Structure formats: structure tokens, C-alpha cells
Amino acid sequence: MNKIEHIGIAVKSLKDASTVYERLLGLSSYKKEEVISEMVITEFFQIGESKIELLEASSSDSSINKFIEKRGEGIHHIAFAVDDIVKEMARLKSEGFLLLSDSPKNGADNKLVCFVHPKSSNGVLIELCQEIK
Numbered sequence: 001m002n003k004i005e006h007i008g009i010a011v012k013s014l015k016d017a018s019t020v021y022e023r024l025l026g027l028s029s030y031k032k033e034e035v036i037s038e039m040v041i042t043e044f045f046q047i048g049e050s051k052i053e054l055l056e057a058s059s060s061d062s063s064i065n066k067f068i069e070k071r072g073e074g075i076h077h078i079a080f081a082v083d084d085i086v087k088e089m090a091r092l093k094s095e096g097f098l099l100l101s102d103s104p105k106n107g108a109d110n111k112l113v114c115f116v117h118p119k120s121s122n123g124v125l126i127e128l129c130q131e132i133k
Contacts, residue, residue, distance in 0.1 A: 005081040006051035079127035
């Protein structure tokens with residue numbers, strides 16, 4: 001793992017949360033996109049080498065919607081940049097971590113992604129991210 005790539009924050013309203021983060025960070029988001037497979041709309045803010053990703057559910061079946069219903073708005077996951085996501089997934093599996101998929105998926109911000117189940121990482125949802133070249 002190379003660095004913290006971003007911190008994902010579950011929000012009820014991207015419009016409202018974006019306004020808060022623009023005021024907080026003193027800058028505008030650089031990207032907004034829908035990830036249909038995950039049923040979310042994301043908005044990214046670049047802060048130094050790291051990013052903040054706001055996540056709004058685009059469906060009541062979305063894991064973000066379920067997260068907010070259970071825990072409320074707040075930090076949803078921490079994402080780490082990796083050079084080779086398949087290799088890192090194999091390493092984590094061999095270390096006993098539970099992955100939420102057997103192969104990487106296309107995610108937001110031009111990334112391949114895979115999530116580590118919070119039950120195997122002290123209650124924190126971990127995302128692995130590899131830039132799609």
C-alpha cells in the first residue's frame with residue numbers, strides 16, 4: 001500500500017455536503033460522477049496528496065443508504081492506493097482478511113477497487129484503489 005488515497009464520507013445530500021466541504025476546505029470539488037454498480041453518486045475534493053470522497057446513495061438499496069440508516073452520516077471508508085490490486089488482494093487473503101469481492105471492480109475516479117470487510121479490519125471498511133492506465 002502506497003498512501004491513503006481518499007477518505008469516503010457517506011452523506012444524505014451531495015448538494016448540502018458539498019457546500020459544507022467547499023466552505024471547510026476553501027476549494028471546489030474537482031469531479032462528480034455516478035457509479036451505477038455501487039448505486040452511488042460521488043464527489044471528490046483534492047486536499048494535498050489525498051482526497052475526500054462524498055458518497056450519496058442513488059438507490060434505497062445502496063450500501064451507502066443502508067450505512068446512513070444504521071449509523072448516520074459520517075466516515076464510511078478509508079481507501080489506500082496500490083500499484084497492483086490483484087497482488088494486494090491475494091496478499092490480504094493470505095493474511096486472513098475477508099474481501100468483499102473475488103476480483104477488482106471499476107470504481108469512481110478512474111480506479112479499480114476492492115473492499116476489505118470491516119469485520120476483518122477492526123470495524124473499518126478498507127478500500128484498495130489502483131489507477132486504471
